Amino acid sequence: MNFWRTLVGKLWITIICLVACVMMLMGLFLLPYIDTNFTNSGAVKRLFVIVSMIGFSLTTFFALFLFTKITQPMQQLIQAADSVRKGKYETRLSLRTSDEIGELAITFNHMAEELENTIRSLKHEKEHLSSVLRSMNDAVITLNREGYVILTNPPGDRILQMWGDLTEEEDEAEERRLVPTGEGQVVPQPLLPMFRRLLDQESDQKMNVHVMKGVWSVHMAPLSSDGEVRGAVAVLRDVTEEVSLEKMRRDFVANVSHEIRTPLSMMQGYSEALLDGMASSPEESAELAQVIHDESLRMGRLVRDLLDLARMEAGHTDMVMRQVDFRELAERVFRKFQVRAKENGVELALELDEGELKLHADEDRLEQVLTNLLDNAFRHTPEGGKVAVTASMQPGGQGNQLHATIADTGVGIPSDDLRFIFDRFYKADKARVRGENGGTGLGLSIVKNIIDAHHGSIWADSEIGKGTAFHFLLPVEKGQTA
Secondary structure (H helix, E strand, O other), X not given: OXXXXXXXXXXXXXXXXXHHHHHHHHHHHHHHHHHHHOOOHHHHHHXXXXXXXXXXXXXXXXXXXXXXXXXXXXHHHHHHHHHHHXXXXXXXXXXXXXXXXXXHHHHHHHHHHHHHHHHHHXXXXXHHHHHHHXXXXXXXXXXXXXXXXXXXXXXXXXXXXXXXXXXXXXXXXXXXXXXXXXXXXXOXXXXXXXXXXXXXXXXXXXXXXXXXXXXXXEEEEEEEEOOEEEEEEEEEEEOHHHHHHHHHHHHHHHHHHHHHHHHHHHHHHHHHHXXXXXXXXXXXXXXXXXXXXXXXXXXXXXXXXXXXXXXXXXXXXXXXXXXXXXXXXXXXHHHHHHHHHHHHXXXXXXXXXXXOOEEEEOHHHHHHHHHHHHHHHHHXXXXXXXXXXXXXXXXXXXXXXXXXXXXXXXXXXXXXXXXXXXXXXXXXXXXXXXXXXXXOOOHHHXXXXXXXXXXXXXXXXXXXXXXXXXXXXXXXXXXXXX
């Protein structure tokens, strides 16, 4: 810093000017008086010059003294304050004086210490908040009043990436134009209506948002400062599975009620007919009783399948795993369905590889799988059709696997319905609706759970009018996954 612009420099110039003015005034008035009243005027004048030089020297010494006592501590204070301004909060002054500058240094050190503690606390709070946000499974997105994203956690970043390319409707695009343009990400399109309502109502907003076949539960709260809403924070949770399970529960209750109501109505109607004596002969009475018996068996099968499916889905399936010869099992089931094939006029074929077809599995459960799949094939194959059972060994990613197929030449399943056929009570097409002696609608669901319990996989290929083929893969060795 220029010395002449410092406080000491200005003070020194002021003193010199004052001394010079005094000397000039004294010279104007005293020099003529000296010449007229003193015989040795030259000595007096020399004395006057000497005194003037001494005065100027004293002012210079005084200025240097002030520079040492005032300006240098002030320079240190300025440098320390500048260091704090640059983020070096550990800066301290080492001045130890008993004057006002010493008190100023003590006050500065105390202020710097408090500021350092405050900044450290804020930093710790920020780190804690960041850790909490990172550990959250729910997505958090913070927006300012203009609609720009100012803070997110990793799940929030993924949502912004997923929703970044969503197309906007014309009215929504017009509404987005109300948001000022600028740098950074703006509020995602699915959250824009909620964000607008929050700014208008200045209150929390809650709703489920449907995006890309998913459902998100969104809670958006305002961020207020000095009584003014300056932004919003949105917490998003993926509730697709919960919504799907709730829908499945409602559908399950409705379907079970429907399936049970039908045989109950028939049993009630035919039993009332018997009680009212509407049967005119023993044959008619026997026929009505047979219908009641068949419907009671159907209800029993439905309840039994429901209980089996509930146990399987709860993970309480008792699996007796041992070495099973699939060839013997398939031949036994084949012989059991030969009579039914002749009655329905359907050709039944069994094609097994000549090699060994042994695997580690639950034999009773595998027989249930084959029985359910064959029963399903017979019920949807018209007279003159064909049902074929094939099996072979094939290499897999972790060892050999058994590949079995049950194919029919029935009416087929629409391609849009293939992914739903293992759901409970799902009806793929009106042509495949169960008849009076049909199944319970739970057979394929039970098959899927049994295959999953064996760590296998099952799928179906179908074409309308040409038939359906169910394939399943089962690991051969114990603990092997398909």
